[in-house]
Amino acid sequence: MNLNPSQEYLFRIRFHRSDDNYSAWSPSTKAITEKEPYYGENLHDAVSQQKFQEIHDVLQSGNVKIDVPDNEGLSALMNTARQDQTEIMKILLSFNASVNAKDDSGKTALMHACIHGQLAAVKILVQNGALYEDFDLGGSAPLHYAVDSCDSDLIEWMIRNGADVNIQDKNAHWTPLMRCASLNGNKLIALTLIRNGADIDLRDIDGKTCLMIAVINGYQKLVDVLLDNNANIVIYNKNGHTAYELAMSLEKDSIIESLMKFMKKQKIECC
Incomplete structure (x- = not known):
């Protein structure tokens, strides 16, 4: 018998006797099922x-x-x-x-x-x-x-x-700014992080800086933001390459131009 929860039911009982007859029905008894858990x-x-x-x-x-x-x-x-x-x-x-x-x-x-x-x-x-x-x-x-x-x-x-602001993840050792440079290159987000103390020149597990990551992903506007905030352009990654060398190898022409202007302004020889 399937009974509904929180429902009142009336029951009567009778017994099957040894002579194959049944006893009289008992008076009705009221019972209420419990609420379903x-x-x-x-x-x-x-x-x-x-x-x-x-x-x-x-x-x-x-x-x-x-x-x-x-x-x-x-x-x-x-x-x-x-x-x-x-x-x-x-x-x-x-x-x-x-x-x-x-x-x-x-x-x-x-x-x-x-x-x-x-x-x-x-x-x-x-x-x-x-x-x-x-x-x-x-x-x-x-x-x-x-x-x-x-x-x-x-x-x-x-x-x-x-x-x-400079917390590094447990995989590539990316900071939030590095993540920005890798995933979306959002200029406003980068400026927010920098304004609130992000270290532009921290390096990930491969020795890459935010500038290098932005160069690799072709985020021109972010590269310009990082340069405007004096990113270190002469840092080498673990493979011995600078951001400029990465831009050259990837033929990122507009980024190469930005890097060259920055180096000229800072009186840095091509690296």
Whole structure:
């Protein structure tokens, strides 16, 4: 017999006697089935549909672990951080959601918020103990992902509130500025990082500087920004090449011209 949860039922019983006859039916007895317990799916559905009361009900039941992952491996806090659902984030945090829990790729809620450029969510997470110096399985930290979002306000707020502008990832040893020089060459993001203390001349695991990376990727405007901020043009990578030599080997004509003008201005011989 399949019974519905939280439902009142009336029951009567009778017995099969040894003479193959049945006893009389008993008086009716009332019974109420228990409410069906909540599951992780209930929490994620309530969050995705922004049903505030249902979120409270699920969490107050005590049947669901607040950090239970959904089908994509994300906790409710991670999902709300991605979508900047700050009011729901506050509810989850009030029920002790783990602010530094990680998904299968090692990403935290802060990293997800940074990827999607969600400044309000980032502020809440940081105020509740989210870590800046934390790395996913690919070796990247939250500020690296903030660079990917191309949100200068987000990047500036993070740096001014404790993020290390020169943090290097665990793979190529890229700083956020190097990541910018590699992935998008965004001039505004580069200027934001430099204005907030980025070291232009740090080198990655192969000895490359931001200038070299920008040259390799052909980001003319970023090359000009780096030169305007006095990037060191005579640094050699581990293969013994300078930014100018890389530009020559890759036939980046406009970049070569910029580098030559800079060297002439700085009275540097071709290197």
